[in-house]
Amino acid sequence: MRRWLTASLLLFPILGCRSVTVAEPHPSRTWDLTRAQLVRWQADEPSFGQDFAIEASGLAVSQQFLYLPSEKYGRLILVDLSDVARAVTVRLAVPRHAELEGVALIAGGMLLCDEAHAAVYEVPVDDERRLFASAGEEPLPVKKLALEGVAVRGGKIGFEGIEVDPDDGTVYLLLERSGTDVTGCMSRIWSLQRTAEGLRSDGDPVDVGLEECTWRLTGLAWWDGRMIALKTQFPGKQYEIVTVDLVTGSTDVVLDLTEFLRSLGTQGWSNNVEGIALGRDGSLWLVADNAVTGVIDNPLPPPTEDRTLLLRIPPSTPMGD
Numbered sequence: 001m002r003r004w005l006t007a008s009l010l011l012f013p014i015l016g017c018r019s020v021t022v023a024e025p026h027p028s029r030t031w032d033l034t035r036a037q038l039v040r041w042q043a044d045e046p047s048f049g050q051d052f053a054i055e056a057s058g059l060a061v062s063q064q065f066l067y068l069p070s071e072k073y074g075r076l077i078l079v080d081l082s083d084v085a086r087a088v089t090v091r092l093a094v095p096r097h098a099e100l101e102g103v104a105l106i107a108g109g110m111l112l113c114d115e116a117h118a119a120v121y122e123v124p125v126d127d128e129r130r131l132f133a134s135a136g137e138e139p140l141p142v143k144k145l146a147l148e149g150v151a152v153r154g155g156k157i158g159f160e161g162i163e164v165d166p167d168d169g170t171v172y173l174l175l176e177r178s179g180t181d182v183t184g185c186m187s188r189i190w191s192l193q194r195t196a197e198g199l200r201s202d203g204d205p206v207d208v209g210l211e212e213c214t215w216r217l218t219g220l221a222w223w224d225g226r227m228i229a230l231k232t233q234f235p236g237k238q239y240e241i242v243t244v245d246l247v248t249g250s251t252d253v254v255l256d257l258t259e260f261l262r263s264l265g266t267q268g269w270s271n272n273v274e275g276i277a278l279g280r281d282g283s284l285w286l287v288a289d290n291a292v293t294g295v296i297d298n299p300l301p302p303p304t305e306d307r308t309l310l311l312r313i314p315p316s317t318p319m320g321d
Contacts, residue, residue: 007048031284032316033260037239038269039079039310040118041087047091047300048075050308053291054301058103058161059275060110062283065128067104068275068310069112070285072296076103078132079310087321088132094121097295101274102174102219106221112142113159114174118152120145120162120173149201150190160233160274163220163227171199172227172246172311176216185210188295189227189244208249217244228254230276230286236265239273241284253282270306282315 001145014274024028033148041050048070055071066079066087074094079087090262094100099116109124121142125131131140136169152158152175171192179185187208192199208217214237219230227244231251257273270290277285288309289299 002191007261012237030316031255031282033255033257033313035314037312037314038264039085039312041079041085044199045089046159048073048077050290050310051303053304054289054308055289055291055292055293056194056308056310057101057274057289058112058251059220059277059285059287060103060105060232061277061279062128063219063280065132066277066310067103067105067110069103071289072098072293073299073301074098074100076127078142080132080134084122090131091137092123093139093141094117101158101160101203103275104162104164104171104180106164106169111145111162111164111171114154115156115158115160118147118154118156118158120147120159120171123180125138146195146198147192147311148195148198148301150192150199160218161220163222167225169194170218173199174217174220176218177210177213179210179213181213185213185215186249189220189249190219191246206244206249208227208244208248208251221276221278223254223278226302228276228278230273232273235270236262239271241276264309265306268305268307269309271309272306273309273311279312284313284315286297286311286313294319 056068057071058069062315064082068077074092075091077087087240098114099113102113104111112121119178123140123142161174163172173190175188177185188205190205191202193202217229221228227308229244231242239257239261240253242251242253261271270288273286273288275287290306290308
């Protein structure tokens, strides 16, 4: 049976319903928080509505669709942006107890990173429109890719993001944090190339220093030929979008989201933002993981007090426009 979800896009502050349109590509610019929009959906299958702990941690966007993996329930929520936003849930044949923290689009499919198993999976998608129209009970097959030169153990602090360079296909894989209060903490980004069997590191990873071990990087995206990341401080203290120098590991803050996301938290939205993506029009998309759980054996997510936040922040108008 097909699972349909309907969605509406609400201006923040809420001014009424509006549809999402797919815009033409635009040169990069910063983002206008005063025009931020909340995406709200109602699920025909209630367990994957925003009032349930679907734990959406990764995010990717194509010309027409948003891809949101449900971290621990082997589902992909596929949102159609070409009209009034609609979505379907797609089953994924990932291993038991997988924790899908990141997603990136590639030609002919997508890549998923699994924190629990320190793994990367390739999922074929020949036609995303056909996938959207035929989503049902049959799970999409996945292929685990061999990782060469990447030494990470599975666990609760592991692979948190994945992104692909749109120009040369390089895959960037993010370890959210390593180190201790004594040694100091850092996030680490591997640069990987495709091989016949998987992905191979093409050199030393880039280490991004963190002020304290309460900080981490989570979620990667491309912005005008530069890597950006979501940088957060636990528990819900600070949220920043930063550029990352892929040679030196240095970062610069381009957008501080702290006060804005805190305000949404007081309205019942989870502000544990973990996934980011850039739309073709330069919009910044964010999604929040709305639960903190351990190993999950239940087939469906339970209700939760903090609703899943899916947010679009349009680009600001550059000087001279």
